[in-house]
Amino acid sequence: MTRAAPEPMRPDDEPRPGVITLAATPIGHAGDASARLRAALAHAELVAAEDTRRLLNLAQRLGVHVGGRILSFHEHNERERAAELIEAARAGHSVLMVSDAGMPSVSDPGYRLVVAAAEAGVPVTVAPGPSAVLTALALSGLASDRFCFEGFLPRKPGEQRRALEALAQERRTMVFFESPRRVHQTLTTMAQVLGSERRAALCRELTKTYEEVRRATLGELVASTEGEVLGEIVLVVAGAQVLAADPQEVAREALVLADDGMRLKAAAAQVAQAAGLRANEVYRTALALREAPSS
Numbered sequence: 001m002t003r004a005a006p007e008p009m010r011p012d013d014e015p016r017p018g019v020i021t022l023a024a025t026p027i028g029h030a031g032d033a034s035a036r037l038r039a040a041l042a043h044a045e046l047v048a049a050e051d052t053r054r055l056l057n058l059a060q061r062l063g064v065h066v067g068g069r070i071l072s073f074h075e076h077n078e079r080e081r082a083a084e085l086i087e088a089a090r091a092g093h094s095v096l097m098v099s100d101a102g103m104p105s106v107s108d109p110g111y112r113l114v115v116a117a118a119e120a121g122v123p124v125t126v127a128p129g130p131s132a133v134l135t136a137l138a139l140s141g142l143a144s145d146r147f148c149f150e151g152f153l154p155r156k157p158g159e160q161r162r163a164l165e166a167l168a169q170e171r172r173t174m175v176f177f178e179s180p181r182r183v184h185q186t187l188t189t190m191a192q193v194l195g196s197e198r199r200a201a202l203c204r205e206l207t208k209t210y211e212e213v214r215r216a217t218l219g220e221l222v223a224s225t226e227g228e229v230l231g232e233i234v235l236v237v238a239g240a241q242v243l244a245a246d247p248q249e250v251a252r253e254a255l256v257l258a259d260d261g262m263r264l265k266a267a268a269a270q271v272a273q274a275a276g277l278r279a280n281e282v283y284r285t286a287l288a289l290r291e292a293p294s295s
Contacts, residue, residue, distance in 0.1 A: 013039035015094035016125075020085060020117055022110055023096060024103045024129030027232075028207035030061045036127040037098075038064050044096035046088050048073035048081065050109055054100050073097060075109055082113040089122045102132050107151045107177055132206055133175050136234035139213045140173070140201035143239070147173040153186060160186065164193040171239040178233050184225040190237065191218040199238040205231035245275035251285035258286070 013036045015021045023040050026032040041047065041059055045068040049055035052072050059066050073081045089095045097104050097113060103126075104110030117124045133149050150167070153176060154160045167174060178186050183202070190200070196219030204212045210231065214224060218237070250271050257267035268283035275282075 014043045015040045015096055017092050017094050018089050018123065020089050020095045020097060020113065020122060020124045021127055022104045022114070022124065023098050023127035024131065025058060025098050025101055026207070027101045027130045027132045027135065028205065028211075030058070032130045032207060033058075033062050034127060034129045037129060038062055040096045040127060041066050041098075043094065044068045045093040046071070046085065046095045048085055048095070048097045050074050050099040050104075055098060068094075068096070073109055073113075078109045078112045082116045085113060086117055086120050086122050089117070090120070102130055103128075106131065106133065106149070130207070132177070132232070132234050135206050136201070136203040136236050137173065137175055139203055139206075140236035141215050142173045142199060142201060142236055144173065146171070146239075147175060149175045152177050155182070157185075157189070161189055161193060164190060168194055169240050171242060173239050174237045176235040176237070178235055180229040180231060180233055183229050183233050183235070184222065186235070187218060187222045187225055190235075191222050194218060194237065194240075196222070201236040203234040203236065204229070206234065242276060245277055247277060247281055247285045248289065250275045250277055251282050251289055254282055254286045255290060264290075 021040055021044070023037045024034070025037065041062070041064045047055070047066055047068050047070045049070060050073060052070050055070065056066065071081065071084075073085070085095050085097065097110060099108035099110065102108065105114060114124055137144050137147055148170065153163050176186075187200075187202075190198070196217060198218045200216065200218050200221055202212075202214040202216075202221050202225070204210075204214075208231070214221060216224070251268070253271045254264060254267040257270065258264040262270075264286055265279075265283055268286055269279040272279040272282040
């Protein structure tokens with residue numbers, strides 16, 4: 001079977017003069033590179049890369065010649081280099097910023113550049129593309145309607161435990177990055193703090209040859225990572241389950257508020273919202289409790 005030819009670059013794919021473009025790069029599979037990324041690499045007058053060697057390797061895999069000046073842009077020089085990129089855009093040059101993989105500024109350099117550009121009035125645009133966060137979320141089999149990205153947890157055990165304790169009641173699905181060397185210990189702490197029965201997914205080497213997704217409980221993932229774990233890892237953890245509130249207990253809270261002068265219907269609505277119950281149910285229960293003979 002013959003492979004389809006890549007989509008030709010269009011003029012509107014090319015970076016615009018005086019604009020800083022943040023472009024997403026493949027997180028593994030080179031075929032995920034967009035036409036806009038290819039055009040930006042070929043035509044941007046200034047290309048800022050988290051790792052210049054990786055940039056050139058990517059360009060080679062894509063069959064693209066980087067036409068502009070290349071400079072390094074990483075966490076240790078981001079503040080200083082941001083000023084240089086902004087000045088280049090002000091001078092009318094097209095500026096491209098890429099990280100090693102995925103979307104710049106998402107656990108990668110780029111955030112300070114966007115803030116500085118906004119303050120300087122320099123336009124910034126994005127060439128969207130691959131994202132390890134969204135790819136893992138989609139593959140996890142966990143709820144994706146509401147989620148939060150927590151990046152890398154602290155490395156020190158005490159700080160990591162405190163960070164997880166602060167997330168113990170988080171109801172949204174949580175996405176974390178983790179290194180293969182620390183993933184077993186991180187999962188162990190997660191199981192201790194969040195509960196060993198909490199559902200989770202370990203996503204490894206996304207979009208690469210040895211892509212793997214392990215969907216299990218935290219306790220099961222702890223056991224499965226006791227040996228060597230290789231590759232880049234994203235952990236997706238289910239949010240906390242909401243325990244059903246007791247309507248009678250909530251109705252008693254409404255009666256207390258009513259005794260203090262609040263209208264019962266308003267009190268029922270207030271406590272019902274906090275408990276995740278229907279206001280009418282709490283109101284009817286409160287009326288029944290009020291009318292019931294005391295023993």
